[in-house]
Amino acid sequence: xxxxxxxxxxxxxxxxxxxxxADWPKAKDYANQEFKKLAQSLxxxxxxxxxxxxxxxxxxxxxxxxxxxxxxxxxxxQGLGIIAVENxxxxxxxxxxxxxxxxxxxxIL
Amino acid sequence: xxxxxxxxxxxxxxxxxxxxxxxxxxxxxxxxxxxAYDEQIDHSATTLQKxxxxxxxxxxxxxDSVSGSYEHNRGFYSGYGVELRGLLVRAQxxxxxxxxxxxxxxxxxxxxxxxxxxxxxxxxxxxVGVYRNLFNQGWGAILxxxxxxxxxx
Numbered sequence: 115x116x117x118x119x120x121x122x123x124x125x126x127x128x129x130x131x132x133x134x135x136a137d138w139p140k141a142k143d144y145a146n147q148e149f150k151k152l153a154q155s156l157x158x159x160x161x162x163x164x165x166x167x168x169x170x171x172x173x174x175x176x177x178x179x180x181x182x183x184x185x186x187x188x189x190x191x192q193g194l195g196i197i198a199v200e201n202x203x204x205x206x207x208x209x210x211x212x213x214x215x216x217x218x219x220x221x222i223l
Numbered sequence: 224x225x226x227x228x229x230x231x232x233x234x235x236x237x238x239x240x241x242x243x244x245x246x247x248x249x250x251x252x253x254x255x256x257x258x259a260y261d262e263q264i265d266h267s268a269t270t271l272q273k274x275x276x277x278x279x280x281x282x283x284x285x286x287d288s289v290s291g292s293y294e295h296n297r298g299f300y301s302g303y304g305v306e307l308r309g310l311l312v313r314a315q316x317x318x319x320x321x322x323x324x325x326x327x328x329x330x331x332x333x334x335x336x337x338x339x340x341x342x343x344x345x346x347x348x349x350x351v352g353v354y355r356n357l358f359n360q361g362w363g364a365i366l367x368x369x370x371x372x373x374x375x376x
Contacts, residue, residue: 119238144367151360158353168350171343175336176353182329182336183357186364193257193322193368200256207253 122213129209130202137198141191148187155180258320260372267310268369272362274303276355282341283351293341300338307331326365333361 159176162168168176215221278299285291307330314324337354340346346354 119234148360148364151356155353155357155360158356162347162350162353165349167347168340169344172340172346172350175340176350176357178336179333179354179357182333183361183364186326186329186361189322189326190364190368190371194371196256196322197371200254203254203256 121217122210125209125213126206129205133202133205134198137194137201141194141198144194145187145191148190152180152184152187155183256319257322257372258317260369260374261313261317264310264313264323265366265369267306267313268362268365271303271306271310272359272366274306275358275362278303279351279355279358282346283348283355287345291345293338296341300334300341303334304331307334323365323368326361326368330361330365333358 159168159173159180162176163173278296282291282296289295307327311324311327311331314320314327317323337358340350340354
């Protein structure tokens with residue numbers, strides 16, 4: 115078969131890199147968009163407190179909800195990152211299968 | 224010490240890595256780092272988002288009336304809590320689903336904070352808008368992650 119390591123490693127790295135390059139901007143765009151909304155909510159909460167539109171319990175609860183929502187968003191960003199890594203690994207594995215089959219001239223994997 | 228080991232054994236390490244990759248590829252293995260997409264969780268989360276939005280919008284339009292009071296709406300909080308716990312149980316039943324599980328737990332805490340807010344006094348229309356934005360954003364985060372789990376097979 116005469117398959118060399120570079121014939122496997124190079125396409126693996128390229129496939130993984132391309133996959134991450136495609137997925138990572140989606141997570142980044144999502145994070146940017148959501149952080150802007152969270153920043154606005156914090157401004158809105160401060161305004162409610164300043165204008166006396168909430169009592170002390172409500173102010174405390176709003177801040178807790180804001181904190182929880184921030185965490186929910188961060189968990190999604192983390193999840194999108196994990197999925198991006200999973201896709202990159204699987205793209206690299208697929209490139210190995212494709213490279214081996216090409217070298218063999220027949221689909222053995 | 225380890226850096227020198229890898230430098231001097233770079234070819235061996237690469238060979239090992241490629242061998243593992245070939246073996247994985249040969250067995251048709253793909254790697255799964257996070258749970259599969261669950262259509263039921265998708266639908267339930269969508270429904271719960273709408274229910275909360277509807278509830279808050281109804282409060283917004285009648286904050287000082289009987290219909291907008293906490294006492295009149297106690298049932299909403301307990302019913303919504305039951306639905307959330309059902310969603311949590313479903314999320315927990317999947318392996319590698321810790322992130323979504325944690326998100327739903329946070330949503331349950333948000334519900335309790337909203338309940339405490341409402342029990343402490345009328346919710347002004349201005350405040351309701353902020354609660355609604357935060358709840359919608361939270362549900363949006365949950366749905367975003369769930370939909371991202373759809374794999375191209």
